[in-house]
Amino acid sequence: MTSKATRGRQEVEMKKLQKESSRQVTFSKRRNGLFKKASEICLPCGANIGIIVFSPKGKPFIFGHPNIETILGRFFSGSLAMDDYENGSATTETGLCFQELYDECEEALEKLKEEKKKRIEHTKEAMKNKGEFWWDEAIDDNMGLEELEAYLKAIEELRNNVARKANESMMCDVVADSGGYFDFGIAADAFNFDHCPSHDFGAAGQL
Amino acid sequence: MTSKATRGRQEVEMKKLQKESSRQVTFSKRRNGLFKKASEICLPCGANIGIIVFSPKGKPFIFGHPNIETILGRFFSGSLAMDDYENGSATTETGLCFQELYDECEEALEKLKEEKKKRIEHTKEAMKNKGEFWWDEAIDDNMGLEELEAYLKAIEELRNNVARKANESMMCDVVADSGGYFDFGIAADAFNFDHCPSHDFGAAGQL
DNA sequence: CGCGCTATATTTAGATG
């Protein structure tokens, strides 16, 4: 015993690990654990699971039972059989069903866009009137920053409000309905889920 | 103690659970565990994970960070342009490569969190000092609005910058080449996975 | 990197309400 340093499993902190090195190690260990867990569900429970993991550096790791192709195939074609989700019975913490939430988001999004446009015009006008040097790129840059920030907040929102509760308690929820069969034109639509936030959604009701 | 029956965690048997009822229960519990594990990798390690689970009865459950469509977008586009991602040359419309974008978001997220925390404390203090009526819900409500806005922007960002580019262009091609059937072999092979015949663990090499 | 080790933190099977 040459050391008194902390040992053994620590409470899992849900914040970004600062040290690059330990982040890598932790990632590898947990990824292995995740895949093992998955395999402990597939066989005993007769489930099919597909997992795609992108490491912090962007390297992909795949788990698939029976294989990833089958899972993805079922996923896309299966959007057909998602009637159970469509009724939007699953609700969020706020009492809104996901569909409602998403719909509201869409509407509000439109309003935000318009408002932003107005503000930009307004700003341009103001700057021109003051005779200051002006060129569009300036605004574009600003918007980039704004949107990055918004994106960040979005991630936070997605995690905190949706994922947290869903994960810690019970993963209730909804999956998106791509509305499609599996022809590839529609496969693309699968990415246009009008609803399907970050962490999400298993289902309520019968398994 | 009215029973002497086995209790507590049993050794996990890698064979199909026979009792239908307990298989369901076990499935649900383990699925929750799996999703939780996944969330414990995403944030701390800065990884992106997508999980698709089909219950024994065929019901789909999805986990996605930041969301499933982004994961799939990266997966499919990556099948054709994985090299680009690895060397960081693949870019979004904003000029940032995906990985950079994700990384930046993660980092900035941490900062935002701290700043927000400070602002809240500051506000509370200020209100108390002014002797105004105060209750925590007020702040929570405000945050709700802020986050809704952020959430909306997130949807926009995710769709526009990630999914659209990734899918509309590349994915269709991939699929087309596969003979128009559920053959994702091409996509998978492009990753050089030692991949998932039945259940397999991810790729080797640098992360 | 990954493996093995060890002390702890977590997870979870089965029972119960």
Next chain:
DNA sequence: TCATCTAAATATAGCGC
């Protein structure tokens, strides 16, 4: 169906190799 409880099995952080 779903939450809770509890004992035991597991996962894993930090260290060395």
